[in-house]
Each structure stands twice: as structure tokens, then as C-alpha cells.
Amino acid sequence: MYTVPKLEDYSPEALDRAVAELFSALDAESRDLHSESDWKAFHDRWLARKNGVLTQINDTWLKAAPGPAKREVGRRVNELKARTEAAIEAAQDKIHASASSTKLAADRLDITLPGIQRPIGVKHPVLRVMDEIVAVFKAMGYSVGEGPEVETDYYNFESLNFPPNHPARDTQDTLFIADQESKPARDRLLLRTHTSPVQIRTMEQQPPPVRIVIPGKVHRNDPLDATHSPVFHQVEGLAVDTNITFCDLKGTLDHAMKALFGSSVKTRFYPSFFPFTEPSADMQVSCIFCGGKGCRKCKFSGWIELLGCGMVDPNVFDFVKQNGYDSSKISGFAFGMGVERIAILKYEVEEIQLFYEGDVRFLEQFA
Numbered sequence: 557m558y559t560v561p562k563l564e565d566y567s568p569e570a571l572d573r574a575v576a577e578l579f580s581a582l583d584a585e586s587r588d589l590h591s592e593s594d595w596k597a598f599h600d601r602w603l604a605r606k607n608g609v610l611t612q613i614n615d616t617w618l619k620a621a622p623g624p625a626k627r628e629v630g631r632r633v634n635e636l637k638a639r640t641e642a643a644i645e646a647a648q649d650k651i652h653a654s655a656s657s658t659k660l661a662a663d664r665l666d667i668t669l670p671g672i673q674r675p676i677g678v679k680h681p682v683l684r685v686m687d688e689i690v691a692v693f694k695a696m697g698y699s700v701g702e703g704p705e706v707e708t709d710y711y712n713f714e715s716l717n718f719p720p721n722h723p724a725r726d727t728q729d730t731l732f733i734a735d736q737e738s739k740p741a742r743d744r745l746l747l748r749t750h751t752s753p754v755q756i757r758t759m760e761q762q763p764p765p766v767r768i769v770i771p772g773k774v775h776r777n778d779p780l781d782a783t784h785s786p787v788f789h790q791v792e793g794l795a796v797d798t799n800i801t802f803c804d805l806k807g808t809l810d811h812a813m814k815a816l817f818g819s820s821v822k823t824r825f826y827p828s829f830f831p832f833t834e835p836s837a838d839m840q841v842s843c844i845f846c847g848g849k850g851c852r853k854c855k856f857s858g859w860i861e862l863l864g865c866g867m868v869d870p871n872v873f874d875f876v877k878q879n880g881y882d883s884s885k886i887s888g889f890a891f892g893m894g895v896e897r898i899a900i901l902k903y904e905v906e907e908i909q910l911f912y913e914g915d916v917r918f919l920e921q922f923a
């Protein structure tokens with residue numbers, strides 16, 4: 557750091573040398589400033605009235621100069637003061653400029669940087685299969701409907717020909733909404749156990765003919781295991797018109813299964829029971845893994861049970877008789893299928909839980 561030397565030689569050359577030394581020190585110090593506070597210290601060191609470098613110059617150079625040298629020294633000191641002040645001002649400008657330029661750089665958008673990639677999601681496999689099933693029926697002229705997930709006893713059971721206390725209700729593992737005892741039995745709320753209540757809701761809304769599919773979420777008091785979940789999805793179907801027969805049911809479902817699983821798949825219908833259909837059937841497809849030869853997946857039977865169906869029971873039509881559903885004039889078929897079950901078969905998914913865990917590694921495979 558520069559300290560003001562005492563002058564012994566007052567010759568013009570010696571004075572020039574002393575001045576040059578001072579300026580090279582001033583230069584070096586001003587180049588080493590990085591912040592406003594550096595500059596402030598620099599400013600005070602040189603310009604402070606008490607003990608600043610210029611004050612010292614005044615005392616040690618000018619005041620101490622012998623008479624004949626005073627003029628020469630005085631001229632140089634005046635010049636030097638002006639240059640020093642200018643240099644200090646310039647140093648401040650430089651600091652301000654560089655501070656605002658680093659701020660600008662930080663604010664600036666660098667359009668050459670790669671962007672942040674936000675992956676666009678894909679349809680969840682359950683929704684995808686549900687949409688696929690719906691599309692197959694839409695192509696056959698079906699409309700699409702929906703109904704509430706919180707349903708009354710009337711729509712979920714009674715109007716579907718499950719009389720109060722009938723043992724067929726036991727098969728539905730129903731989750732009831734609490735504190736409904738004060739209401740008449742048919743108005744009590746529950747979580748719908750199937751999409752079938754929307755059959756009645758649809759027929760209340762429109763007279764025959766009807767061709768509708770109803771996708772939706774259903775709930776059962778079932779423990780979670782590899783193939784069961786308390787919340788799952790179904791697609792319901794209903795067709796009502798004059799002269800609808802079991803042949804129509806078979807032909808429609810056979811076509812739908814070929815559309816979903818490929819044209820080589822076969823269907824067969826097995827006698828079953830549902831309160832709202834008569835006759836009722838379970839529809840099976842030829843095993844999509846072994847083509848019907850028999851394997852572990854189909855328990856060596858060559859067939860896989862896929863959905864419930866049947867001809868709409870006249871007792872069901874009686875609940876909507878006033879809306880044109882006279883069972884002596886019209887007939888219909890209905891079916892209901894589990895969406896997860898079909899997705900599990902289509903994509904060979906090992907566990908139903910994978911659909912609900914939201915693990916991106918699983919979901920990505922459907923991208």
C-alpha cells in the first residue's frame with residue numbers, strides 16, 4: 557500500500573518521479589476495487605480531510621518544501637489533486653456499471669439453455685380400457701350414460717329385483733352410508749356396488765328403444781388381493797327394443813370381445829343367476845394366453861370368465877312400466893363387465909393394486 561514519502565530532492569525530475577509513483581499506486585489500488593464498500597474505503601484513504609493521502613501530500617510535500625521549490629511543488633500538487641479526484645470518481649462509475657451489468661446478466665433469459673421438460677401424461681390404463689370398451693359399443697350405435705356413485709337402496713337393489721332381505725343382496729358386499737335408519741329402506745344411501753342401477757335411471761329418463769353403455773366406478777366391501785379391490789370400474793350395457801333376443805346378446809358380446817381381444821377369440825355363455833336378468837349367463841372367452849389349449853392362467857380349462865349378462869327380467873321392466881316398458885311388447889338384454897379384469901388380461905398385469913399405486917414406472921409402460 558502506498559505511503560507518502562518525504563521529499564529530499566526538489567528537482568523537477570525528482571518531483572516527476574514522486575508524482576509518477578503516486579499515480580501508479582493510485583492506478584493499482586483503483587483496479588483492485590470490487591464493491592461499493594471497497595470503493596468507499598479507497599475514497600476515504602485518499603481524500604479524507606484528516607490523514608487522507610492528499611492531506612498528507614499537502615503537509616509533507618507542500619508545507620515542508622523550501623521556499624524556492626514551493627512554486628514547482630504547488631503546481632504539481634494542484635494537478636495531482638484534480639487527477640486523483642477524477643480517478644476516484646471514475647472508479648466509482650466503474651463499480652456501478654459492473655454491478656448493474658451482473659444484475660442484468662442474472663435477469664437475462666438464456667434462450668440457448670435446454671428447456672425444462674414437462675412430460676405430458678398419458679391416459680391411465682383403466683381409463684384407457686374403459687374408453688376402448690365404450691368405443692366398441694359406440695361404433696354399434698350405443699349412447700353413453702353415467703349415474704351417481706352414492707346411490708339409493710331403490711336403484712342399487714329394489715328396482716333391480718333384489719327384494720328387501722333377499723339373499724341375492726349378500727353377493728354384493730355393500731358399503732352403506734351411516735345413520736340412514738330414519739329413512740324408508742328404499743331411500744337409504746349406499747355406495748353403488750355395480751353400474752346396473754343406471755339401467756333403471758336410463759329407462760326412467762327415456763322410453764324404448766334404448767341402447768346404452770354406462771362406464772363408472774363401483775364399491776364393494778371386499779378385501780384387497782391380487783385381483784380384488786374395494787373400488788373398481790365397470791361398464792354396463794343395456795339394449796331394449798321390440799324383438800330383442802338372446803341371439804342379439806350373443807352376437808353383440810361376441811363382436812365386442814373380438815374387437816377388444818382380437819378376431820380369433822371365441823365366446824361361450826354359461827347359465828348363471830342375477831336377479832335382474834332371466835335367463836342369466838356368465839360369458840366366457842377362449843383363453844387369450846393359450847388360445848384355448850389350456851394353461852395356468854385359465855386353470856387348464858381353455859376358458860376365462862369375463863362378464864355377467866342376460867335378458868332383462870320382466871320384473872325390472874315393471875318398475876318403469878309407466879314410461880313405455882311393457883314387457884309384453886318389448887324385451888332387452890343387459891351385461892356388466894369389470895374394467896380392471898379386462899385390463900389385467902389385456903396387459904398381463906400381475907396385481908390389481910398396480911393400477912392404484914400411481915407408480916410412474918408402471919404407468920409409463922402405457923405411454
Ligand code: DAH
Binds near residue numbers: 752792866
Ligand atoms: N351387475 C352385475 C355385477 O356387478 C353384473 C351384471 C350381470 C350386469 C348381469 C348386468 C347383467 O347388466 O345383465 O355383479
